Amino acid sequence: MSEVLAVNAADLTKTYGTLTALNRISIKVAEGEVYGLLGPNGAGKTTFLRMLFGLIRPDSGTLEVFGRSWDKHGVAVLEGVAGFIESPKFYPGLSGRRNLQLLAGFDGGVAPDRIDEVLDIVDLTDRQRDKVGGYSFGMRQRLGVAASLVRDPRLLIFDEPANGLDPAGIRDMRALVKRLASSGLTVLLSSHDMGEVEQICDDVTIMRTGTVAYHGSIAALREQAPAQAHRITTTDDAATEKLVRARGLEVGHTGDGLAVHGSHGDIDALITDIVGAGIALRGLGLDKTPLESLFFMLTEPTPDAPTPEIDTPVTSGAHR
Structure with missing residues (x-):
């Protein structure tokens, strides 16, 4: 080289x-x-x-x-x-x-x-x-x-x-x-x-x-990317959010429900909690990929969420 x-x-x-x-x-x-x-x-x-x-x-x-x-x-x-x-x-x-x-x-x-x-x-x-x-x-x-x-x-x-x-x-x-x-x-x-x-x-x-x-x-x-987010829509998003936070998972709001970050096991357990609480599950699917989530965090910070600090090698590209 x-x-x-x-x-x-x-x-x-x-x-x-x-x-x-x-x-x-x-x-x-x-x-x-x-x-x-x-x-x-x-x-x-x-x-x-x-x-x-x-x-x-x-x-x-x-x-x-x-x-x-x-x-x-x-x-x-x-x-x-x-x-x-x-x-x-x-x-x-x-x-x-x-x-x-x-x-x-x-x-x-x-x-x-x-x-x-x-x-x-x-x-x-x-x-x-x-x-x-x-x-x-x-x-x-x-x-x-x-x-x-x-x-x-x-x-x-x-x-x-x-x-x-x-x-x-x-x-x-x-x-x-x-x-x-x-x-x-x-x-x-x-x-x-x-x-x-x-x-x-x-x-x-x-x-x-x-x-x-x-x-x-x-x-x-x-x-450095966050965990995969899942889109969850229920008949009671407010109550669902409380269940999410009770499990210590990161949660945000989408246009039609919640975006919950966690492993597949975490999500499986959360769904059990939701159904057990008598809340109807209307939708469940993958949100943006972890890298897409990090990309938006880096390029579109909100006023209350400044650009995250991530490791940035100064020799990028020159090591190959």
Whole structure:
């Protein structure tokens, strides 16, 4: 593994008037890993990715890609880097293959078999002669991945690659990213979906309003997540809440009942208490996953529940 980081950002700050889009962000991505940049809309994810592509410059801080910086190396920073910000754009009246040929021409051209190879990787070989205007949104996203791969990059950067896709499209995109990562590519992707990042990424930075709420591995984050919550709806939620607290379990309110944190054994015993008290059980199901619960705790604190303190390794991403 190379000692040079794929991405090495330190204390990046970017402001737009009174708005601070990034506030001293530091992110380190090692070669060969799949790194997730996670946060709700407006957290600063796209601002950071735009800096990587040189579309905007930070007001302060340093940013290196494979040891190269925009100040010292200019556009050479993008050697070995490919991807897209938001959704990729193509000529709708041209075929998928023709779009790739035109984009490859901007880089000096590639061998025809490279176009064939990337179309096969993204499962678009059978539709390569069709006009892009007739592609589904998911197909255009996959064509964007193919366009990125034409450059034979070392680092792929994707901004919300599964955003707007239907369940089948999300499944296909996740599988594609996993295949790319298994080939040794470094992948940096942004998302607002904890479930997506959990299934794909090795390490993650969780952002909140331009700041870092967490750096570290998915495994370490999982260890700090709260117990699984169950949604419980009864004919008497107030009495049920008293039974929950009597068992020493954490409880919160949802729109139509209670969210109770506890093991399956705890919940089984609670249900026995509820039925024994003569309360009718109207609904029982799993609430957000533990990691999703922690994600919302980190990114959407309420006035009476400040952002929780969790362990944040300062060498995130650099240890691999």
